[in-house]
Amino acid sequence: MLELDHVVRRFGDRCAVDHVSFRVDDGRMTGFVGGNGAGKTTTMRMIMGVLALTDGEIRWNGAPATSQARRGFGYMPEERGLYPKQPVLNQLVYLGRLRGLSAQAAHRSATDLIERLALADKRDERLEALSLGNQQRVQIAAALIGEPQLLVLDEPFSGLDPHAVDSMAQLLREHTARGIPVLFSSHQLELVERLCDDLVIQAAGRVLATGTAESLRRRGRVRHRLVGHGDMTWLHGVDGVRVISAAPGTALLELATDDVADRLLTQALSRGPVREFAEIVPSVADVFREMTAA
Numbered sequence: 001m002l003e004l005d006h007v008v009r010r011f012g013d014r015c016a017v018d019h020v021s022f023r024v025d026d027g028r029m030t031g032f033v034g035g036n037g038a039g040k041t042t043t044m045r046m047i048m049g050v051l052a053l054t055d056g057e058i059r060w061n062g063a064p065a066t067s068q069a070r071r072g073f074g075y076m077p078e079e080r081g082l083y084p085k086q087p088v089l090n091q092l093v094y095l096g097r098l099r100g101l102s103a104q105a106a107h108r109s110a111t112d113l114i115e116r117l118a119l120a121d122k123r124d125e126r127l128e129a130l131s132l133g134n135q136q137r138v139q140i141a142a143a144l145i146g147e148p149q150l151l152v153l154d155e156p157f158s159g160l161d162p163h164a165v166d167s168m169a170q171l172l173r174e175h176t177a178r179g180i181p182v183l184f185s186s187h188q189l190e191l192v193e194r195l196c197d198d199l200v201i202q203a204a205g206r207v208l209a210t211g212t213a214e215s216l217r218r219r220g221r222v223r224h225r226l227v228g229h230g231d232m233t234w235l236h237g238v239d240g241v242r243v244i245s246a247a248p249g250t251a252l253l254e255l256a257t258d259d260v261a262d263r264l265l266t267q268a269l270s271r272g273p274v275r276e277f278a279e280i281v282p283s284v285a286d287v288f289r290e291m292t293a294a
C-alpha cells in the first residue's frame with residue numbers, strides 16, 4: 001500500500017502540492033484526476049523520488065519509501081523519456097535487465113508486452129520512427145516490465161486508440177488482480193469512471209475528495225428530467241423546484257426534497273401527458289465539474 005501523508009511541494013512561493021494525503025491500496029486501481037496545474041504530475045514525481053518533498057511523508061507498506069523500494073515501482077513519467085534512437089525490443093529488454101530480470105526473462109517479458117500491445121511488427125524499429133500512439137504503447141510496456149510492485153502512470157491513456165485503451169486496461173487489471181496498487185492520472189473522466197476502483201480528485205494542489213466512484217457519485221446533486229409537451233416555463237413557479245434548463249417539452253430540474261417529486265408529477269400530469277420523469281444520477285464527470293467549478 002502506498003500512503004501520502006500531508007505531502008507538500010513548493011516552488012518558490014507557489015505551493016504546487018498542499019498537504020496532500022491519500023492512499024493507493026493493494027489491488028486497487030486508483031484514478032488521479034484534476035484540472036491543468038492541479039499538482040498531479042508533481043505529486044507523482046514525489047512518489048517516485050524524482051522530486052524532493054518540501055514537507056510530509058510518503059510511505060510504502062507502512063514504512064517511509066526508500067530509493068530501494070522505489071526501484072520496484074513502475075513509472076510512466078509525463079515527459080516520457082525513452083531512447084528515441086533505440087529499437088523497441090532492445091530498450092525494453094535493457095529496462096527489464098535494469099529492473100533485475102535475467103536476460104532470458106527480460107526478453108520473454110519484453111516480447112510478451114510487445115505482443116499484448118500490438119507492437120510485434122514494430123519491435124525492431126527505432127522508437128522515433130513510430131507514430132505517437134505507438135510510442136505511447138512502448139512507454140506503457142516500459143513501465144510494466146520487470147514485475148513492478150506499484151504502478152505510477154502519468155496520463156497513460158492519452159493519445160491511445162480505443163483498442164490500445166482496452167489492451168492497456170486489461171494489462172492494468174491483471175496487475176491489480178495480483179494485488180499490485182495502480183495509480184494513474186487522466187483527464188478522460190468517463191474512462192476513469194469505467195476503470196477505477198478508487199478516485200482522488202485534486203484541485204489547486206489540494207485533495208478535494210477521495211473514494212469509490214459510487215461514493216463520489218452519491219455526493220453529486222441528483223437531478224430529474226421531465227419530458228412532457230409544450231411550454232415548460234410553469235415549472236419556475238413550483239415550490240421546491242429549481243429549473244436547471246428548460247426547452248419546449250423537456251426540462252432538467254433539481255428538487256429540494258423527495259416529496260416534491262410526487263407533487264410535481266401530479267401537476268405535470270394535470271397539464272397533459274408526461275412521457276418521462278426520471279432521476280438522473282450524476283456521473284463522476286458531473287461531480288468533478290461541480291467540485292472544481294470556480
Ligand SMILES: Nc1ncnc2c1ncn2[C@@H]1O[C@H](COP(=O)(O)OP(=O)(O)OP(=O)(O)O)[C@@H](O)[C@H]1O
Nearest residue numbers: 011014015016034035036037038039040041042043
Ligand atoms: N519545476 C517547476 N518549477 C516551478 N513550478 C512548477 C514546476 N513543476 C510544476 N510547477 C507548477 O506546479 C503546479 C502544478 O503542476 P503539475 O504539472 O504538477 O500539475 P498537473 O496536475 O500535472 O497538471 P496537467 O494536468 O496540466 O499536467 C503548476 O502551477 C506548475 O506550474
